[in-house]
Structure formats: structure tokens, C-alpha cells
Amino acid sequence: MTSLFDPIRIGDIDVANRIAMAPLTRNRSPQAIPNDLNATYYEQRATAGLIISEGTPVSQQGQGYADVPGLYLPQAVEGWKKVTEGVHQKDGKIVAQLWHVGRVSHVSLQPNGSLPVAPSAVPAKSKTYVINEDGTGAFVETSEPRALEATEIPGIVDDFRKAARAAIEAGFDGVEIHGANGYLVDQFLKTGANERTDDYGGSIENRSRFLLEVVDAVAAEIGAGRTGIRLSPTTPANGISDKNPQPLFNYVAEQLAKRNLSFIHVIEGATGGERGFQYEGTAFDYDTFRNAYRNAGGKAGWMVNNGYDRDAATEAVASGRADLVSFGRLFIANPDLVERFRSGTALNTPDRDTFYGGGAKGYTDYPSLEAA
Numbered sequence: 001m002t003s004l005f006d007p008i009r010i011g012d013i014d015v016a017n018r019i020a021m022a023p024l025t026r027n028r029s030p031q032a033i034p035n036d037l038n039a040t041y042y043e044q045r046a047t048a049g050l051i052i053s054e055g056t057p058v059s060q061q062g063q064g065y066a067d068v069p070g071l072y073l074p075q076a077v078e079g080w081k082k083v084t085e086g087v088h089q090k091d092g093k094i095v096a097q098l099w100h101v102g103r104v105s106h107v108s109l110q111p112n113g114s115l116p117v118a119p120s121a122v123p124a125k126s127k128t129y130v131i132n133e134d135g136t137g138a139f140v141e142t143s144e145p146r147a148l149e150a151t152e153i154p155g156i157v158d159d160f161r162k163a164a165r166a167a168i169e170a171g172f173d174g175v176e177i178h179g180a181n182g183y184l185v186d187q188f189l190k191t192g193a194n195e196r197t198d199d200y201g202g203s204i205e206n207r208s209r210f211l212l213e214v215v216d217a218v219a220a221e222i223g224a225g226r227t228g229i230r231l232s233p234t235t236p237a238n239g240i241s242d243k244n245p246q247p248l249f250n251y252v253a254e255q256l257a258k259r260n261l262s263f264i265h266v267i268e269g270a271t272g273g274e275r276g277f278q279y280e281g282t283a284f285d286y287d288t289f290r291n292a293y294r295n296a297g298g299k300a301g302w303m304v305n306n307g308y309d310r311d312a313a314t315e316a317v318a319s320g321r322a323d324l325v326s327f328g329r330l331f332i333a334n335p336d337l338v339e340r341f342r343s344g345t346a347l348n349t350p351d352r353d354t355f356y357g358g359g360a361k362g363y364t365d366y367p368s369l370e371a372a
């Protein structure tokens, strides 16, 4: 029976165990440049089978939060090299999460103070994190977006392709396309944000077009075997919703199955909340979603997320319902989570007050068993 500690090859990436570190925004990279503190943080967690980096904007337009590291400046690539070298020195594996926030942004973060962009001019009714003039961080209302012209979309797809190339140049083992949590890819997918009447709106095929164009551009650039994607069929994060997610994601599964990707990373339910959450009047079945992918020939590693503990993760992998399980908050507080799971040692408790912004406190100062 498969255990959490068995290795697995996902596409072209060999990973040492089934315990992945989920992408975690920490807002500790001023000017969008990764720094030495970031390198220490990731190196401490290198025993994860796979680290998925924090969301990494593919452009300034794709940036929605202050002090997150990008992949669109040459200095950022140099900064990320410190991170990947540190993780690789500890025999870890790390992929970059490529991110475009779409409407979940603020004019103060956008090029020349412009409006955030989205499939349609439908506000996110969410909050984002900015740095005030006095240097303090704060969550503020997202700004009202403008609808993208169809002619702008190929340029954004190309930003993902360029960022994927930059990720490989920076030493990452691959990338995860951020298709979840109500950000741009998810905004195109779902009826609650996409009111377009052109080839990118209306039907399931049209609403999936942007996602598939991004997947194809990234896979063509760096290889499908180094390309993963994160999806959240029923999350309400950042005000997103859909009238009927099951046929939508069954279609997405069938299309992704043709593309020989490295992994499919699925947030079950409400991100950071109830795994059983459903959009009003809908009922989404995650086994149906996974079976649609497998029955269409999909062979990528199937990674599940959202509030799993060691026992639930053990069961998910042993039953074959998942190949890997990702952990966010547990990796914040436990750099050596894999060893703690293996030995059954008590876990450190995450400090929510230091999740976003700041320095080493609540970032690189959690104790590991070695230090005890």
C-alpha cells in the first residue's frame, strides 16, 4: 500500500515523498525581488517531496499584493537562483507558481496606477495587501477592474510563457500555473466573473480557452512534464463562483488529460476553509472530476489540498484517491513536517499574526526537531 514516504515521478520530476508544500503568499520580497531571507525559508523546508513556491506574478499587471516576488524582472531571476540553489543543495525539488491576479489587485500596484484587468468589468469584492506610505502593511478593498480586449489576451499568455522560461533559467524544476482561487485563469473559467460574449466567454469551451492557451504556451516552452496546474472547482475565494462547476471541470479534466502534464493540484472546497463547501444550488463531486481526468488518459500526479492532517493524507494516498497531498499552514510552522509526520512528533502551531509581511519572526524562526 502506497505511503506518504514513497517516492514518485510526476511527469519529468522525481520527488522523494508525497508530502508537498503548498504555495503560500508571505509578502516578504520588497520590490518583487526574492532575497536571502526567502532563500533561508525555502531551504529549511527542502525535505518536502515538492515545494510549490508562493504565487509569483508573470508581470506587474499580474501583481495583486505588495512585496510578492515576481518572475518578470531580471533581478528577480537572480534572486530566485539563491532559493533554488539552497533547496537543491538539500536534495529538494521546487517549482514556481506562475500567477496573474486579474481583478484581485489595487490601482496602487498596477502599472501607472491603471485599473486591474479581468475577463469582464465585474469587481472581485475582495481585499488585497498593500504597503502604506508609513511602511505598514494593510488589507484594502480591491479596485474595480476593466474588461480585457480580446487583442490583449495573447500578450498575457506570452507573459506566462516568458515567466516559465525565466523559472527554468532561475533553476526551478518546473512550474505550477495558478488556475485557482478566483485569480485571472479562474475568472475566465467561471460564470461569476466571465460575462464575455466573444471566443473567451459563454460556453464551457470558450471559458476554458484562456486556461488551455496558457497551459499549451507554457508546456511548449519548458515541457509538459515540468508543467503543473492548480485548480479550485468550488472555492469562493476572492468572490469567485460558478453556476455549474461539474461539467466545466469535467471538460477541463478531459482537455488536460491530453497534455501529459506533471501534476494536477486540486483545492477541495473553500480555500483554507470547509472541504465540503459548494456553490449555491450546485453539487460538485471530486471523485467524478478525478475519474474524468483518468478515464481520458490523464497520467499526471494528482495532488489534493485543503486542511489535510497526517491521517487524512495517509488515507488519501493509500486509497489511491491522491498521489500527493499539499500542506500550507502546517509547513509555515513546521519546516521539517515530513520528519514530524514520519516520527509522529507534535507539530508547532502557526502564528496567524505573522503570515503576511514582516521579517524572520513567524517565517524562518519556527523550531525544527534538529534544533530541539
Ligand SMILES: C=C(C(=O)O)c1ccccc1
Binding pocket: 024, 025, 055, 065, 180, 181, 237, 271
Ligand atoms: C496566492 C494566494 C492564493 O492562491 O490564494 C494568496 C494570496 C494572498 C493571501 C493568501 C493567499
